[in-house]
Amino acid sequence: MSEKMTYREAVRLGISEAMEKDERVFMMGEDVGRYGGCYAVSMGLQEQFGPQRIIDTPLSESAFTGAGVGAALNGMRPIVEIMTVNFSLLALDQIMNNAATLLHMSGGQFNVPLVIRMATGGGKQLAAQHSHSLEGWFAHIPGLKVLTPATVQDARDMIGLALADPDPVLIFENALLYNAKGELDTAAAPLPIGKALVHREGKDLTILAYGINLFKALEAAETLSKEGIEAEVIDLRSLRPLDDAAIMASLRKTHRVMVVDEGWKSGSISAEIMARINEQAFFELDAPMGRVCSMEVPIPYAKHLEDAVIPQPDKIVAMARRLMEAI
Amino acid sequence: MELDITLAREFYRQMLLIRRFEEKCVELYSNQKIRGFLHLYIGEEAIATGVMQALGADDSVLSTYREHGHALARGIPAKRIMAEMYGKVEGCSRGRGGSMHLFDAETRFYGGSAIVGGGLPLAIGMALADKMMKRDRVTVAFFGDGAVAEGAFHESMNLAALWQLPVLFVCENNRYAMGTALELTESETNLANKAAAYKIVSRQVDGMDVVAVAEAAEEAIAEVRAAKRPLFLECLTYRFRAHSMFDAELYREKTEVAEWKQKDPLAVLKMRAETAGLWAQLNADELEEEVSAIVDEAVAFAENGTLESLSDLEKFVYSEEAAQ
Ligand SMILES: Cc1ncc(C[n+]2csc(CCOP(=O)(O)OP(=O)(O)O)c2C)c(N)n1
Numbered sequence: 001m002s003e004k005m006t007y008r009e010a011v012r013l014g015i016s017e018a019m020e021k022d023e024r025v026f027m028m029g030e031d032v033g034r035y036g037g038c039y040a041v042s043m044g045l046q047e048q049f050g051p052q053r054i055i056d057t058p059l060s061e062s063a064f065t066g067a068g069v070g071a072a073l074n075g076m077r078p079i080v081e082i083m084t085v086n087f088s089l090l091a092l093d094q095i096m097n098n099a100a101t102l103l104h105m106s107g108g109q110f111n112v113p114l115v116i117r118m119a120t121g122g123g124k125q126l127a128a129q130h131s132h133s134l135e136g137w138f139a140h141i142p143g144l145k146v147l148t149p150a151t152v153q154d155a156r157d158m159i160g161l162a163l164a165d166p167d168p169v170l171i172f173e174n175a176l177l178y179n180a181k182g183e184l185d186t187a188a189a190p191l192p193i194g195k196a197l198v199h200r201e202g203k204d205l206t207i208l209a210y211g212i213n214l215f216k217a218l219e220a221a222e223t224l225s226k227e228g229i230e231a232e233v234i235d236l237r238s239l240r241p242l243d244d245a246a247i248m249a250s251l252r253k254t255h256r257v258m259v260v261d262e263g264w265k266s267g268s269i270s271a272e273i274m275a276r277i278n279e280q281a282f283f284e285l286d287a288p289m290g291r292v293c294s295m296e297v298p299i300p301y302a303k304h305l306e307d308a309v310i311p312q313p314d315k316i317v318a319m320a321r322r323l324m325e326a327i
Numbered sequence: 328m329e330l331d332i333t334l335a336r337e338f339y340r341q342m343l344l345i346r347r348f349e350e351k352c353v354e355l356y357s358n359q360k361i362r363g364f365l366h367l368y369i370g371e372e373a374i375a376t377g378v379m380q381a382l383g384a385d386d387s388v389l390s391t392y393r394e395h396g397h398a399l400a401r402g403i404p405a406k407r408i409m410a411e412m413y414g415k416v417e418g419c420s421r422g423r424g425g426s427m428h429l430f431d432a433e434t435r436f437y438g439g440s441a442i443v444g445g446g447l448p449l450a451i452g453m454a455l456a457d458k459m460m461k462r463d464r465v466t467v468a469f470f471g472d473g474a475v476a477e478g479a480f481h482e483s484m485n486l487a488a489l490w491q492l493p494v495l496f497v498c499e500n501n502r503y504a505m506g507t508a509l510e511l512t513e514s515e516t517n518l519a520n521k522a523a524a525y526k527i528v529s530r531q532v533d534g535m536d537v538v539a540v541a542e543a544a545e546e547a548i549a550e551v552r553a554a555k556r557p558l559f560l561e562c563l564t565y566r567f568r569a570h571s572m573f574d575a576e577l578y579r580e581k582t583e584v585a586e587w588k589q590k591d592p593l594a595v596l597k598m599r600a601e602t603a604g605l606w607a608q609l610n611a612d613e614l615e616e617e618v619s620a621i622v623d624e625a626v627a628f629a630e631n632g633t634l635e636s637l638s639d640l641e642k643f644v645y646s647e648e649a650a651q
Binding site: 052057058060062063065066067068069070071073074075076078093094097098102103104105106107108109110111142143145166167 | 432442
C-alpha cells in the first residue's frame with residue numbers, strides 16, 4: 001500500500017508505530033512533548049502516548065543522552081532527540097565514551113540499544129551554530145551506527161530498523177527534508193541497515209550521496225542526461241557501516257565516481273569513501289575521483305554565502321563534467 | 328545497628344579483603360604484572376562495605392575508576408577482578424577494561440567509568456527504566472568530590488529530583504581531586520548542601536566508620552525504595568595512598584595523611600568491636616589467613632589465565648546478534 005506524506009510525518013509514523021508495538025520504546029528530548037518537537041516531528045505524540053513515554057527534558061544534553069544509555073542498559077528502547085547536531089557536542093562524552101564503548105569495555109556483557117535522532121545540515125540561514133553536518137564525525141566512531149535517511153520511506157523505516165538493532169544507532173535527519181513529500185509503501189519490507197540503494201541507473205559515472213544531497217545529485221543527473229551523460233546516483237543511506245560492495249559494484253560499471261557530502265572536505269566521510277575506493281578498486285578508475293563538499297568555513301548566515309558554501313546541483317554537474325573530460 | 332559478632336566479622340573480613348587485595352596490586356604493579364592506571368581505595372573501604380551490604384541482588388551499581396573496593400564488596404570474585412588487571416580473558420571485562428573498567432552483569436555492576444561524573448547520567452537512565460517498568464530496584468552511583476564540579480553532576484541531580492528517580496548518590500568525599508583540594512575548586516565545600524539545593528534529601532556520614540556508613544546506607548536505601556525518590560549520601564573520607572601510581576603526592580602534608588590514618592576504618596571497627604566485647608571472638612588472625620588465601624588464589628588464577636586471541640580482538644564492538 002502506497003501513501004503520500006511528508007518526511008516529518010514519516011518520522012512521526014515510524015516513532016508511533018514503534019511505540020505501539022513495544023512498550024519499552026519511549027522518547028525524550030527538549031520540547032518533544034507539549035511543544036510537539038522543534039521541527040514538529042513529535043506533534044501529537046504526547047497526547048497519544050502520554051507524558052510518561054514522550055518525555056520533555058530540561059536543556060541537559062549530557063544528562064538526558066546519558067540517561068538514554070542508562071535506560072537502554074536497563075532494558076528499555078529509548079529514542080533520544082537532540083534538537084540539532086551542533087548541540088550533540090554537549091552530549092559527545094555520553095555518546096562516545098559510554099554508548100559506543102560500553103559493549104567492548106565490558107567484554108561483551110552490556111549492549112546499548114539506544115537510538116539518537118538529530119537534525120543536521122545547513123540551508124536555512126541559521127548560521128554556524130545551527131547548520132553543521134557532523135554525521136561524518138560520528139561515523140568515525142566504532143561502536144556506533146550512523147543512518148542518514150533521505151527518502152520518506154527511510155525516514156519511517158529507519159526508526160524501526162534502529163530500534164531493532166542491539167547497538168547504539170544515530171539517525172541524522174536533514175532539517176530541510178522535513179517538508180519534503182514522497183511515497184511511502186507501508187507494506188514493503190525495510191531495506192536493512194548498511195545497504196546502499198541505487199536511485200538512478202547510469203553507465204557513465206557514479207554519484208554517491210546521502211540525505212538531502214541525494215536530491216541535489218538526482219537534479220544534477222537530470223541536467224547531465226540532457227548533455228548525454230548518464231549518471232548512476234546512489235543513496236548511501238548508512239555512513240557506518242558503509243556499503244562498500246554497492247560502491248565498488250557501481251564503479252565497476254561506470255569507472256568514474258564522485259561523492260557529494262555536506263561535511264567539510266578535510267577528514268570527511270567523502271575522504272573515507274575515496275580512500276576505500278583507492279584500496280579496493282583503484283584499477284577500475286578511468287578518471288581521478290571527485291567530490292563536492294562544504295567549503296571549509298563555518299556555515300555563514302547570508303543566503304548567497306550559505307548557498308556558496310554547501311553542495312549545490314550546479315557544482316555537482318561541474319564536477320561530473322570534469323570527471324568525463326579526464327581521459 | 329546492633330553490632331553482633333556475625334556483622335562485625337563480615338565487615339572486618341570485607342574491608343580486610345579490599346585492603347589486602349589492593350596491597351597485592353601495588354606489589355604486582357611494581358613487578359610490572361599489571362599496568363595502566365591503578366587507583367587505590369585504601370582508607371575508603373568502609374564506604375563500599377557499608378553501602379553494598381544494604382543492597383539487594385536486583386539493585387544496580389555504577390562506579391568510578393577507583394572501583395576495586397566497590398567491585399569486591401558487590402561480590403565480583405576477586406580472581407575475576409585480578410584476571411582483568413592482568414588483561415586476561417577470564418577477567419570480568421575479558422581484558423578489555425583493566426583496573427578502571429570492571430563490569431559484571433551477574434552482580435549488576437555497570438562499571439568502572441573513567442570519565443569523572445560520566446556515570447551519573449547513566450544512573451539517571453537506569454533508575455528511569457526501573458521507574459517506567461515499575462520495578463522495585465534501586466540504582467547506586469558512586470563518585471568522588473571532584474565530580475561535583477562537572478556539569479553532568481548538576482544535570483543529573485536536577486533530573487533525579489525532577490523525575491523522582493530511585494537513585495542513591497554516594498559521594499566519596501576524600502577531599503582531593505587528584506592533587507587539588509576541594510577548597511580550591513568548590514565555592515560550597517559542604518557537598519550535601521549542593522544536592523539539597525536540588526531538593527534532594529541529603530546527609531553526611533563519617534566515611535571512616537563502617538557501622539555508621541552501613542546504618543546510613545540501610546536507612547537511605549530503604550527510603551529510596553519506599554518513597555521512590557533520590558537521596559544523596561556524602562561520606563567524609565580520605566585516601567591513604569597517592570591518587571594513582573604516578574602521583575608523587577606533593578600537594579598534601581605527611582602530617583595530614585598521618586592524622587587521617589588514625590581513623591583507619593579497620594582500626595575504627597576494631598575499637599567498636601572491642602567496646603562491644605567482640606574483638607577476641609572475631610578472630611582477626613583467622614580472617615587474615617582467609618583473606619590472604621583469596622588474594623593468593625586470585626593471583627594464581629590471573630597468572631594462569633589466557634590472553635585473548637588476536638582473532639577475537641574486534642569482538643564486542645557491535646553485538647553479535649544481527650538486527651533484523
Ligand atoms: C572528565 C574528566 N576530567 C579529568 C579527568 C582526570 N582525572 C582522573 S581522576 C581525577 C580526580 C577526580 O577526583 P574525585 O572525583 O574526587 O575522585 P577521587 O579520585 O578522589 O576518588 C581527575 C581530575 C578525568 N578522568 N575525567
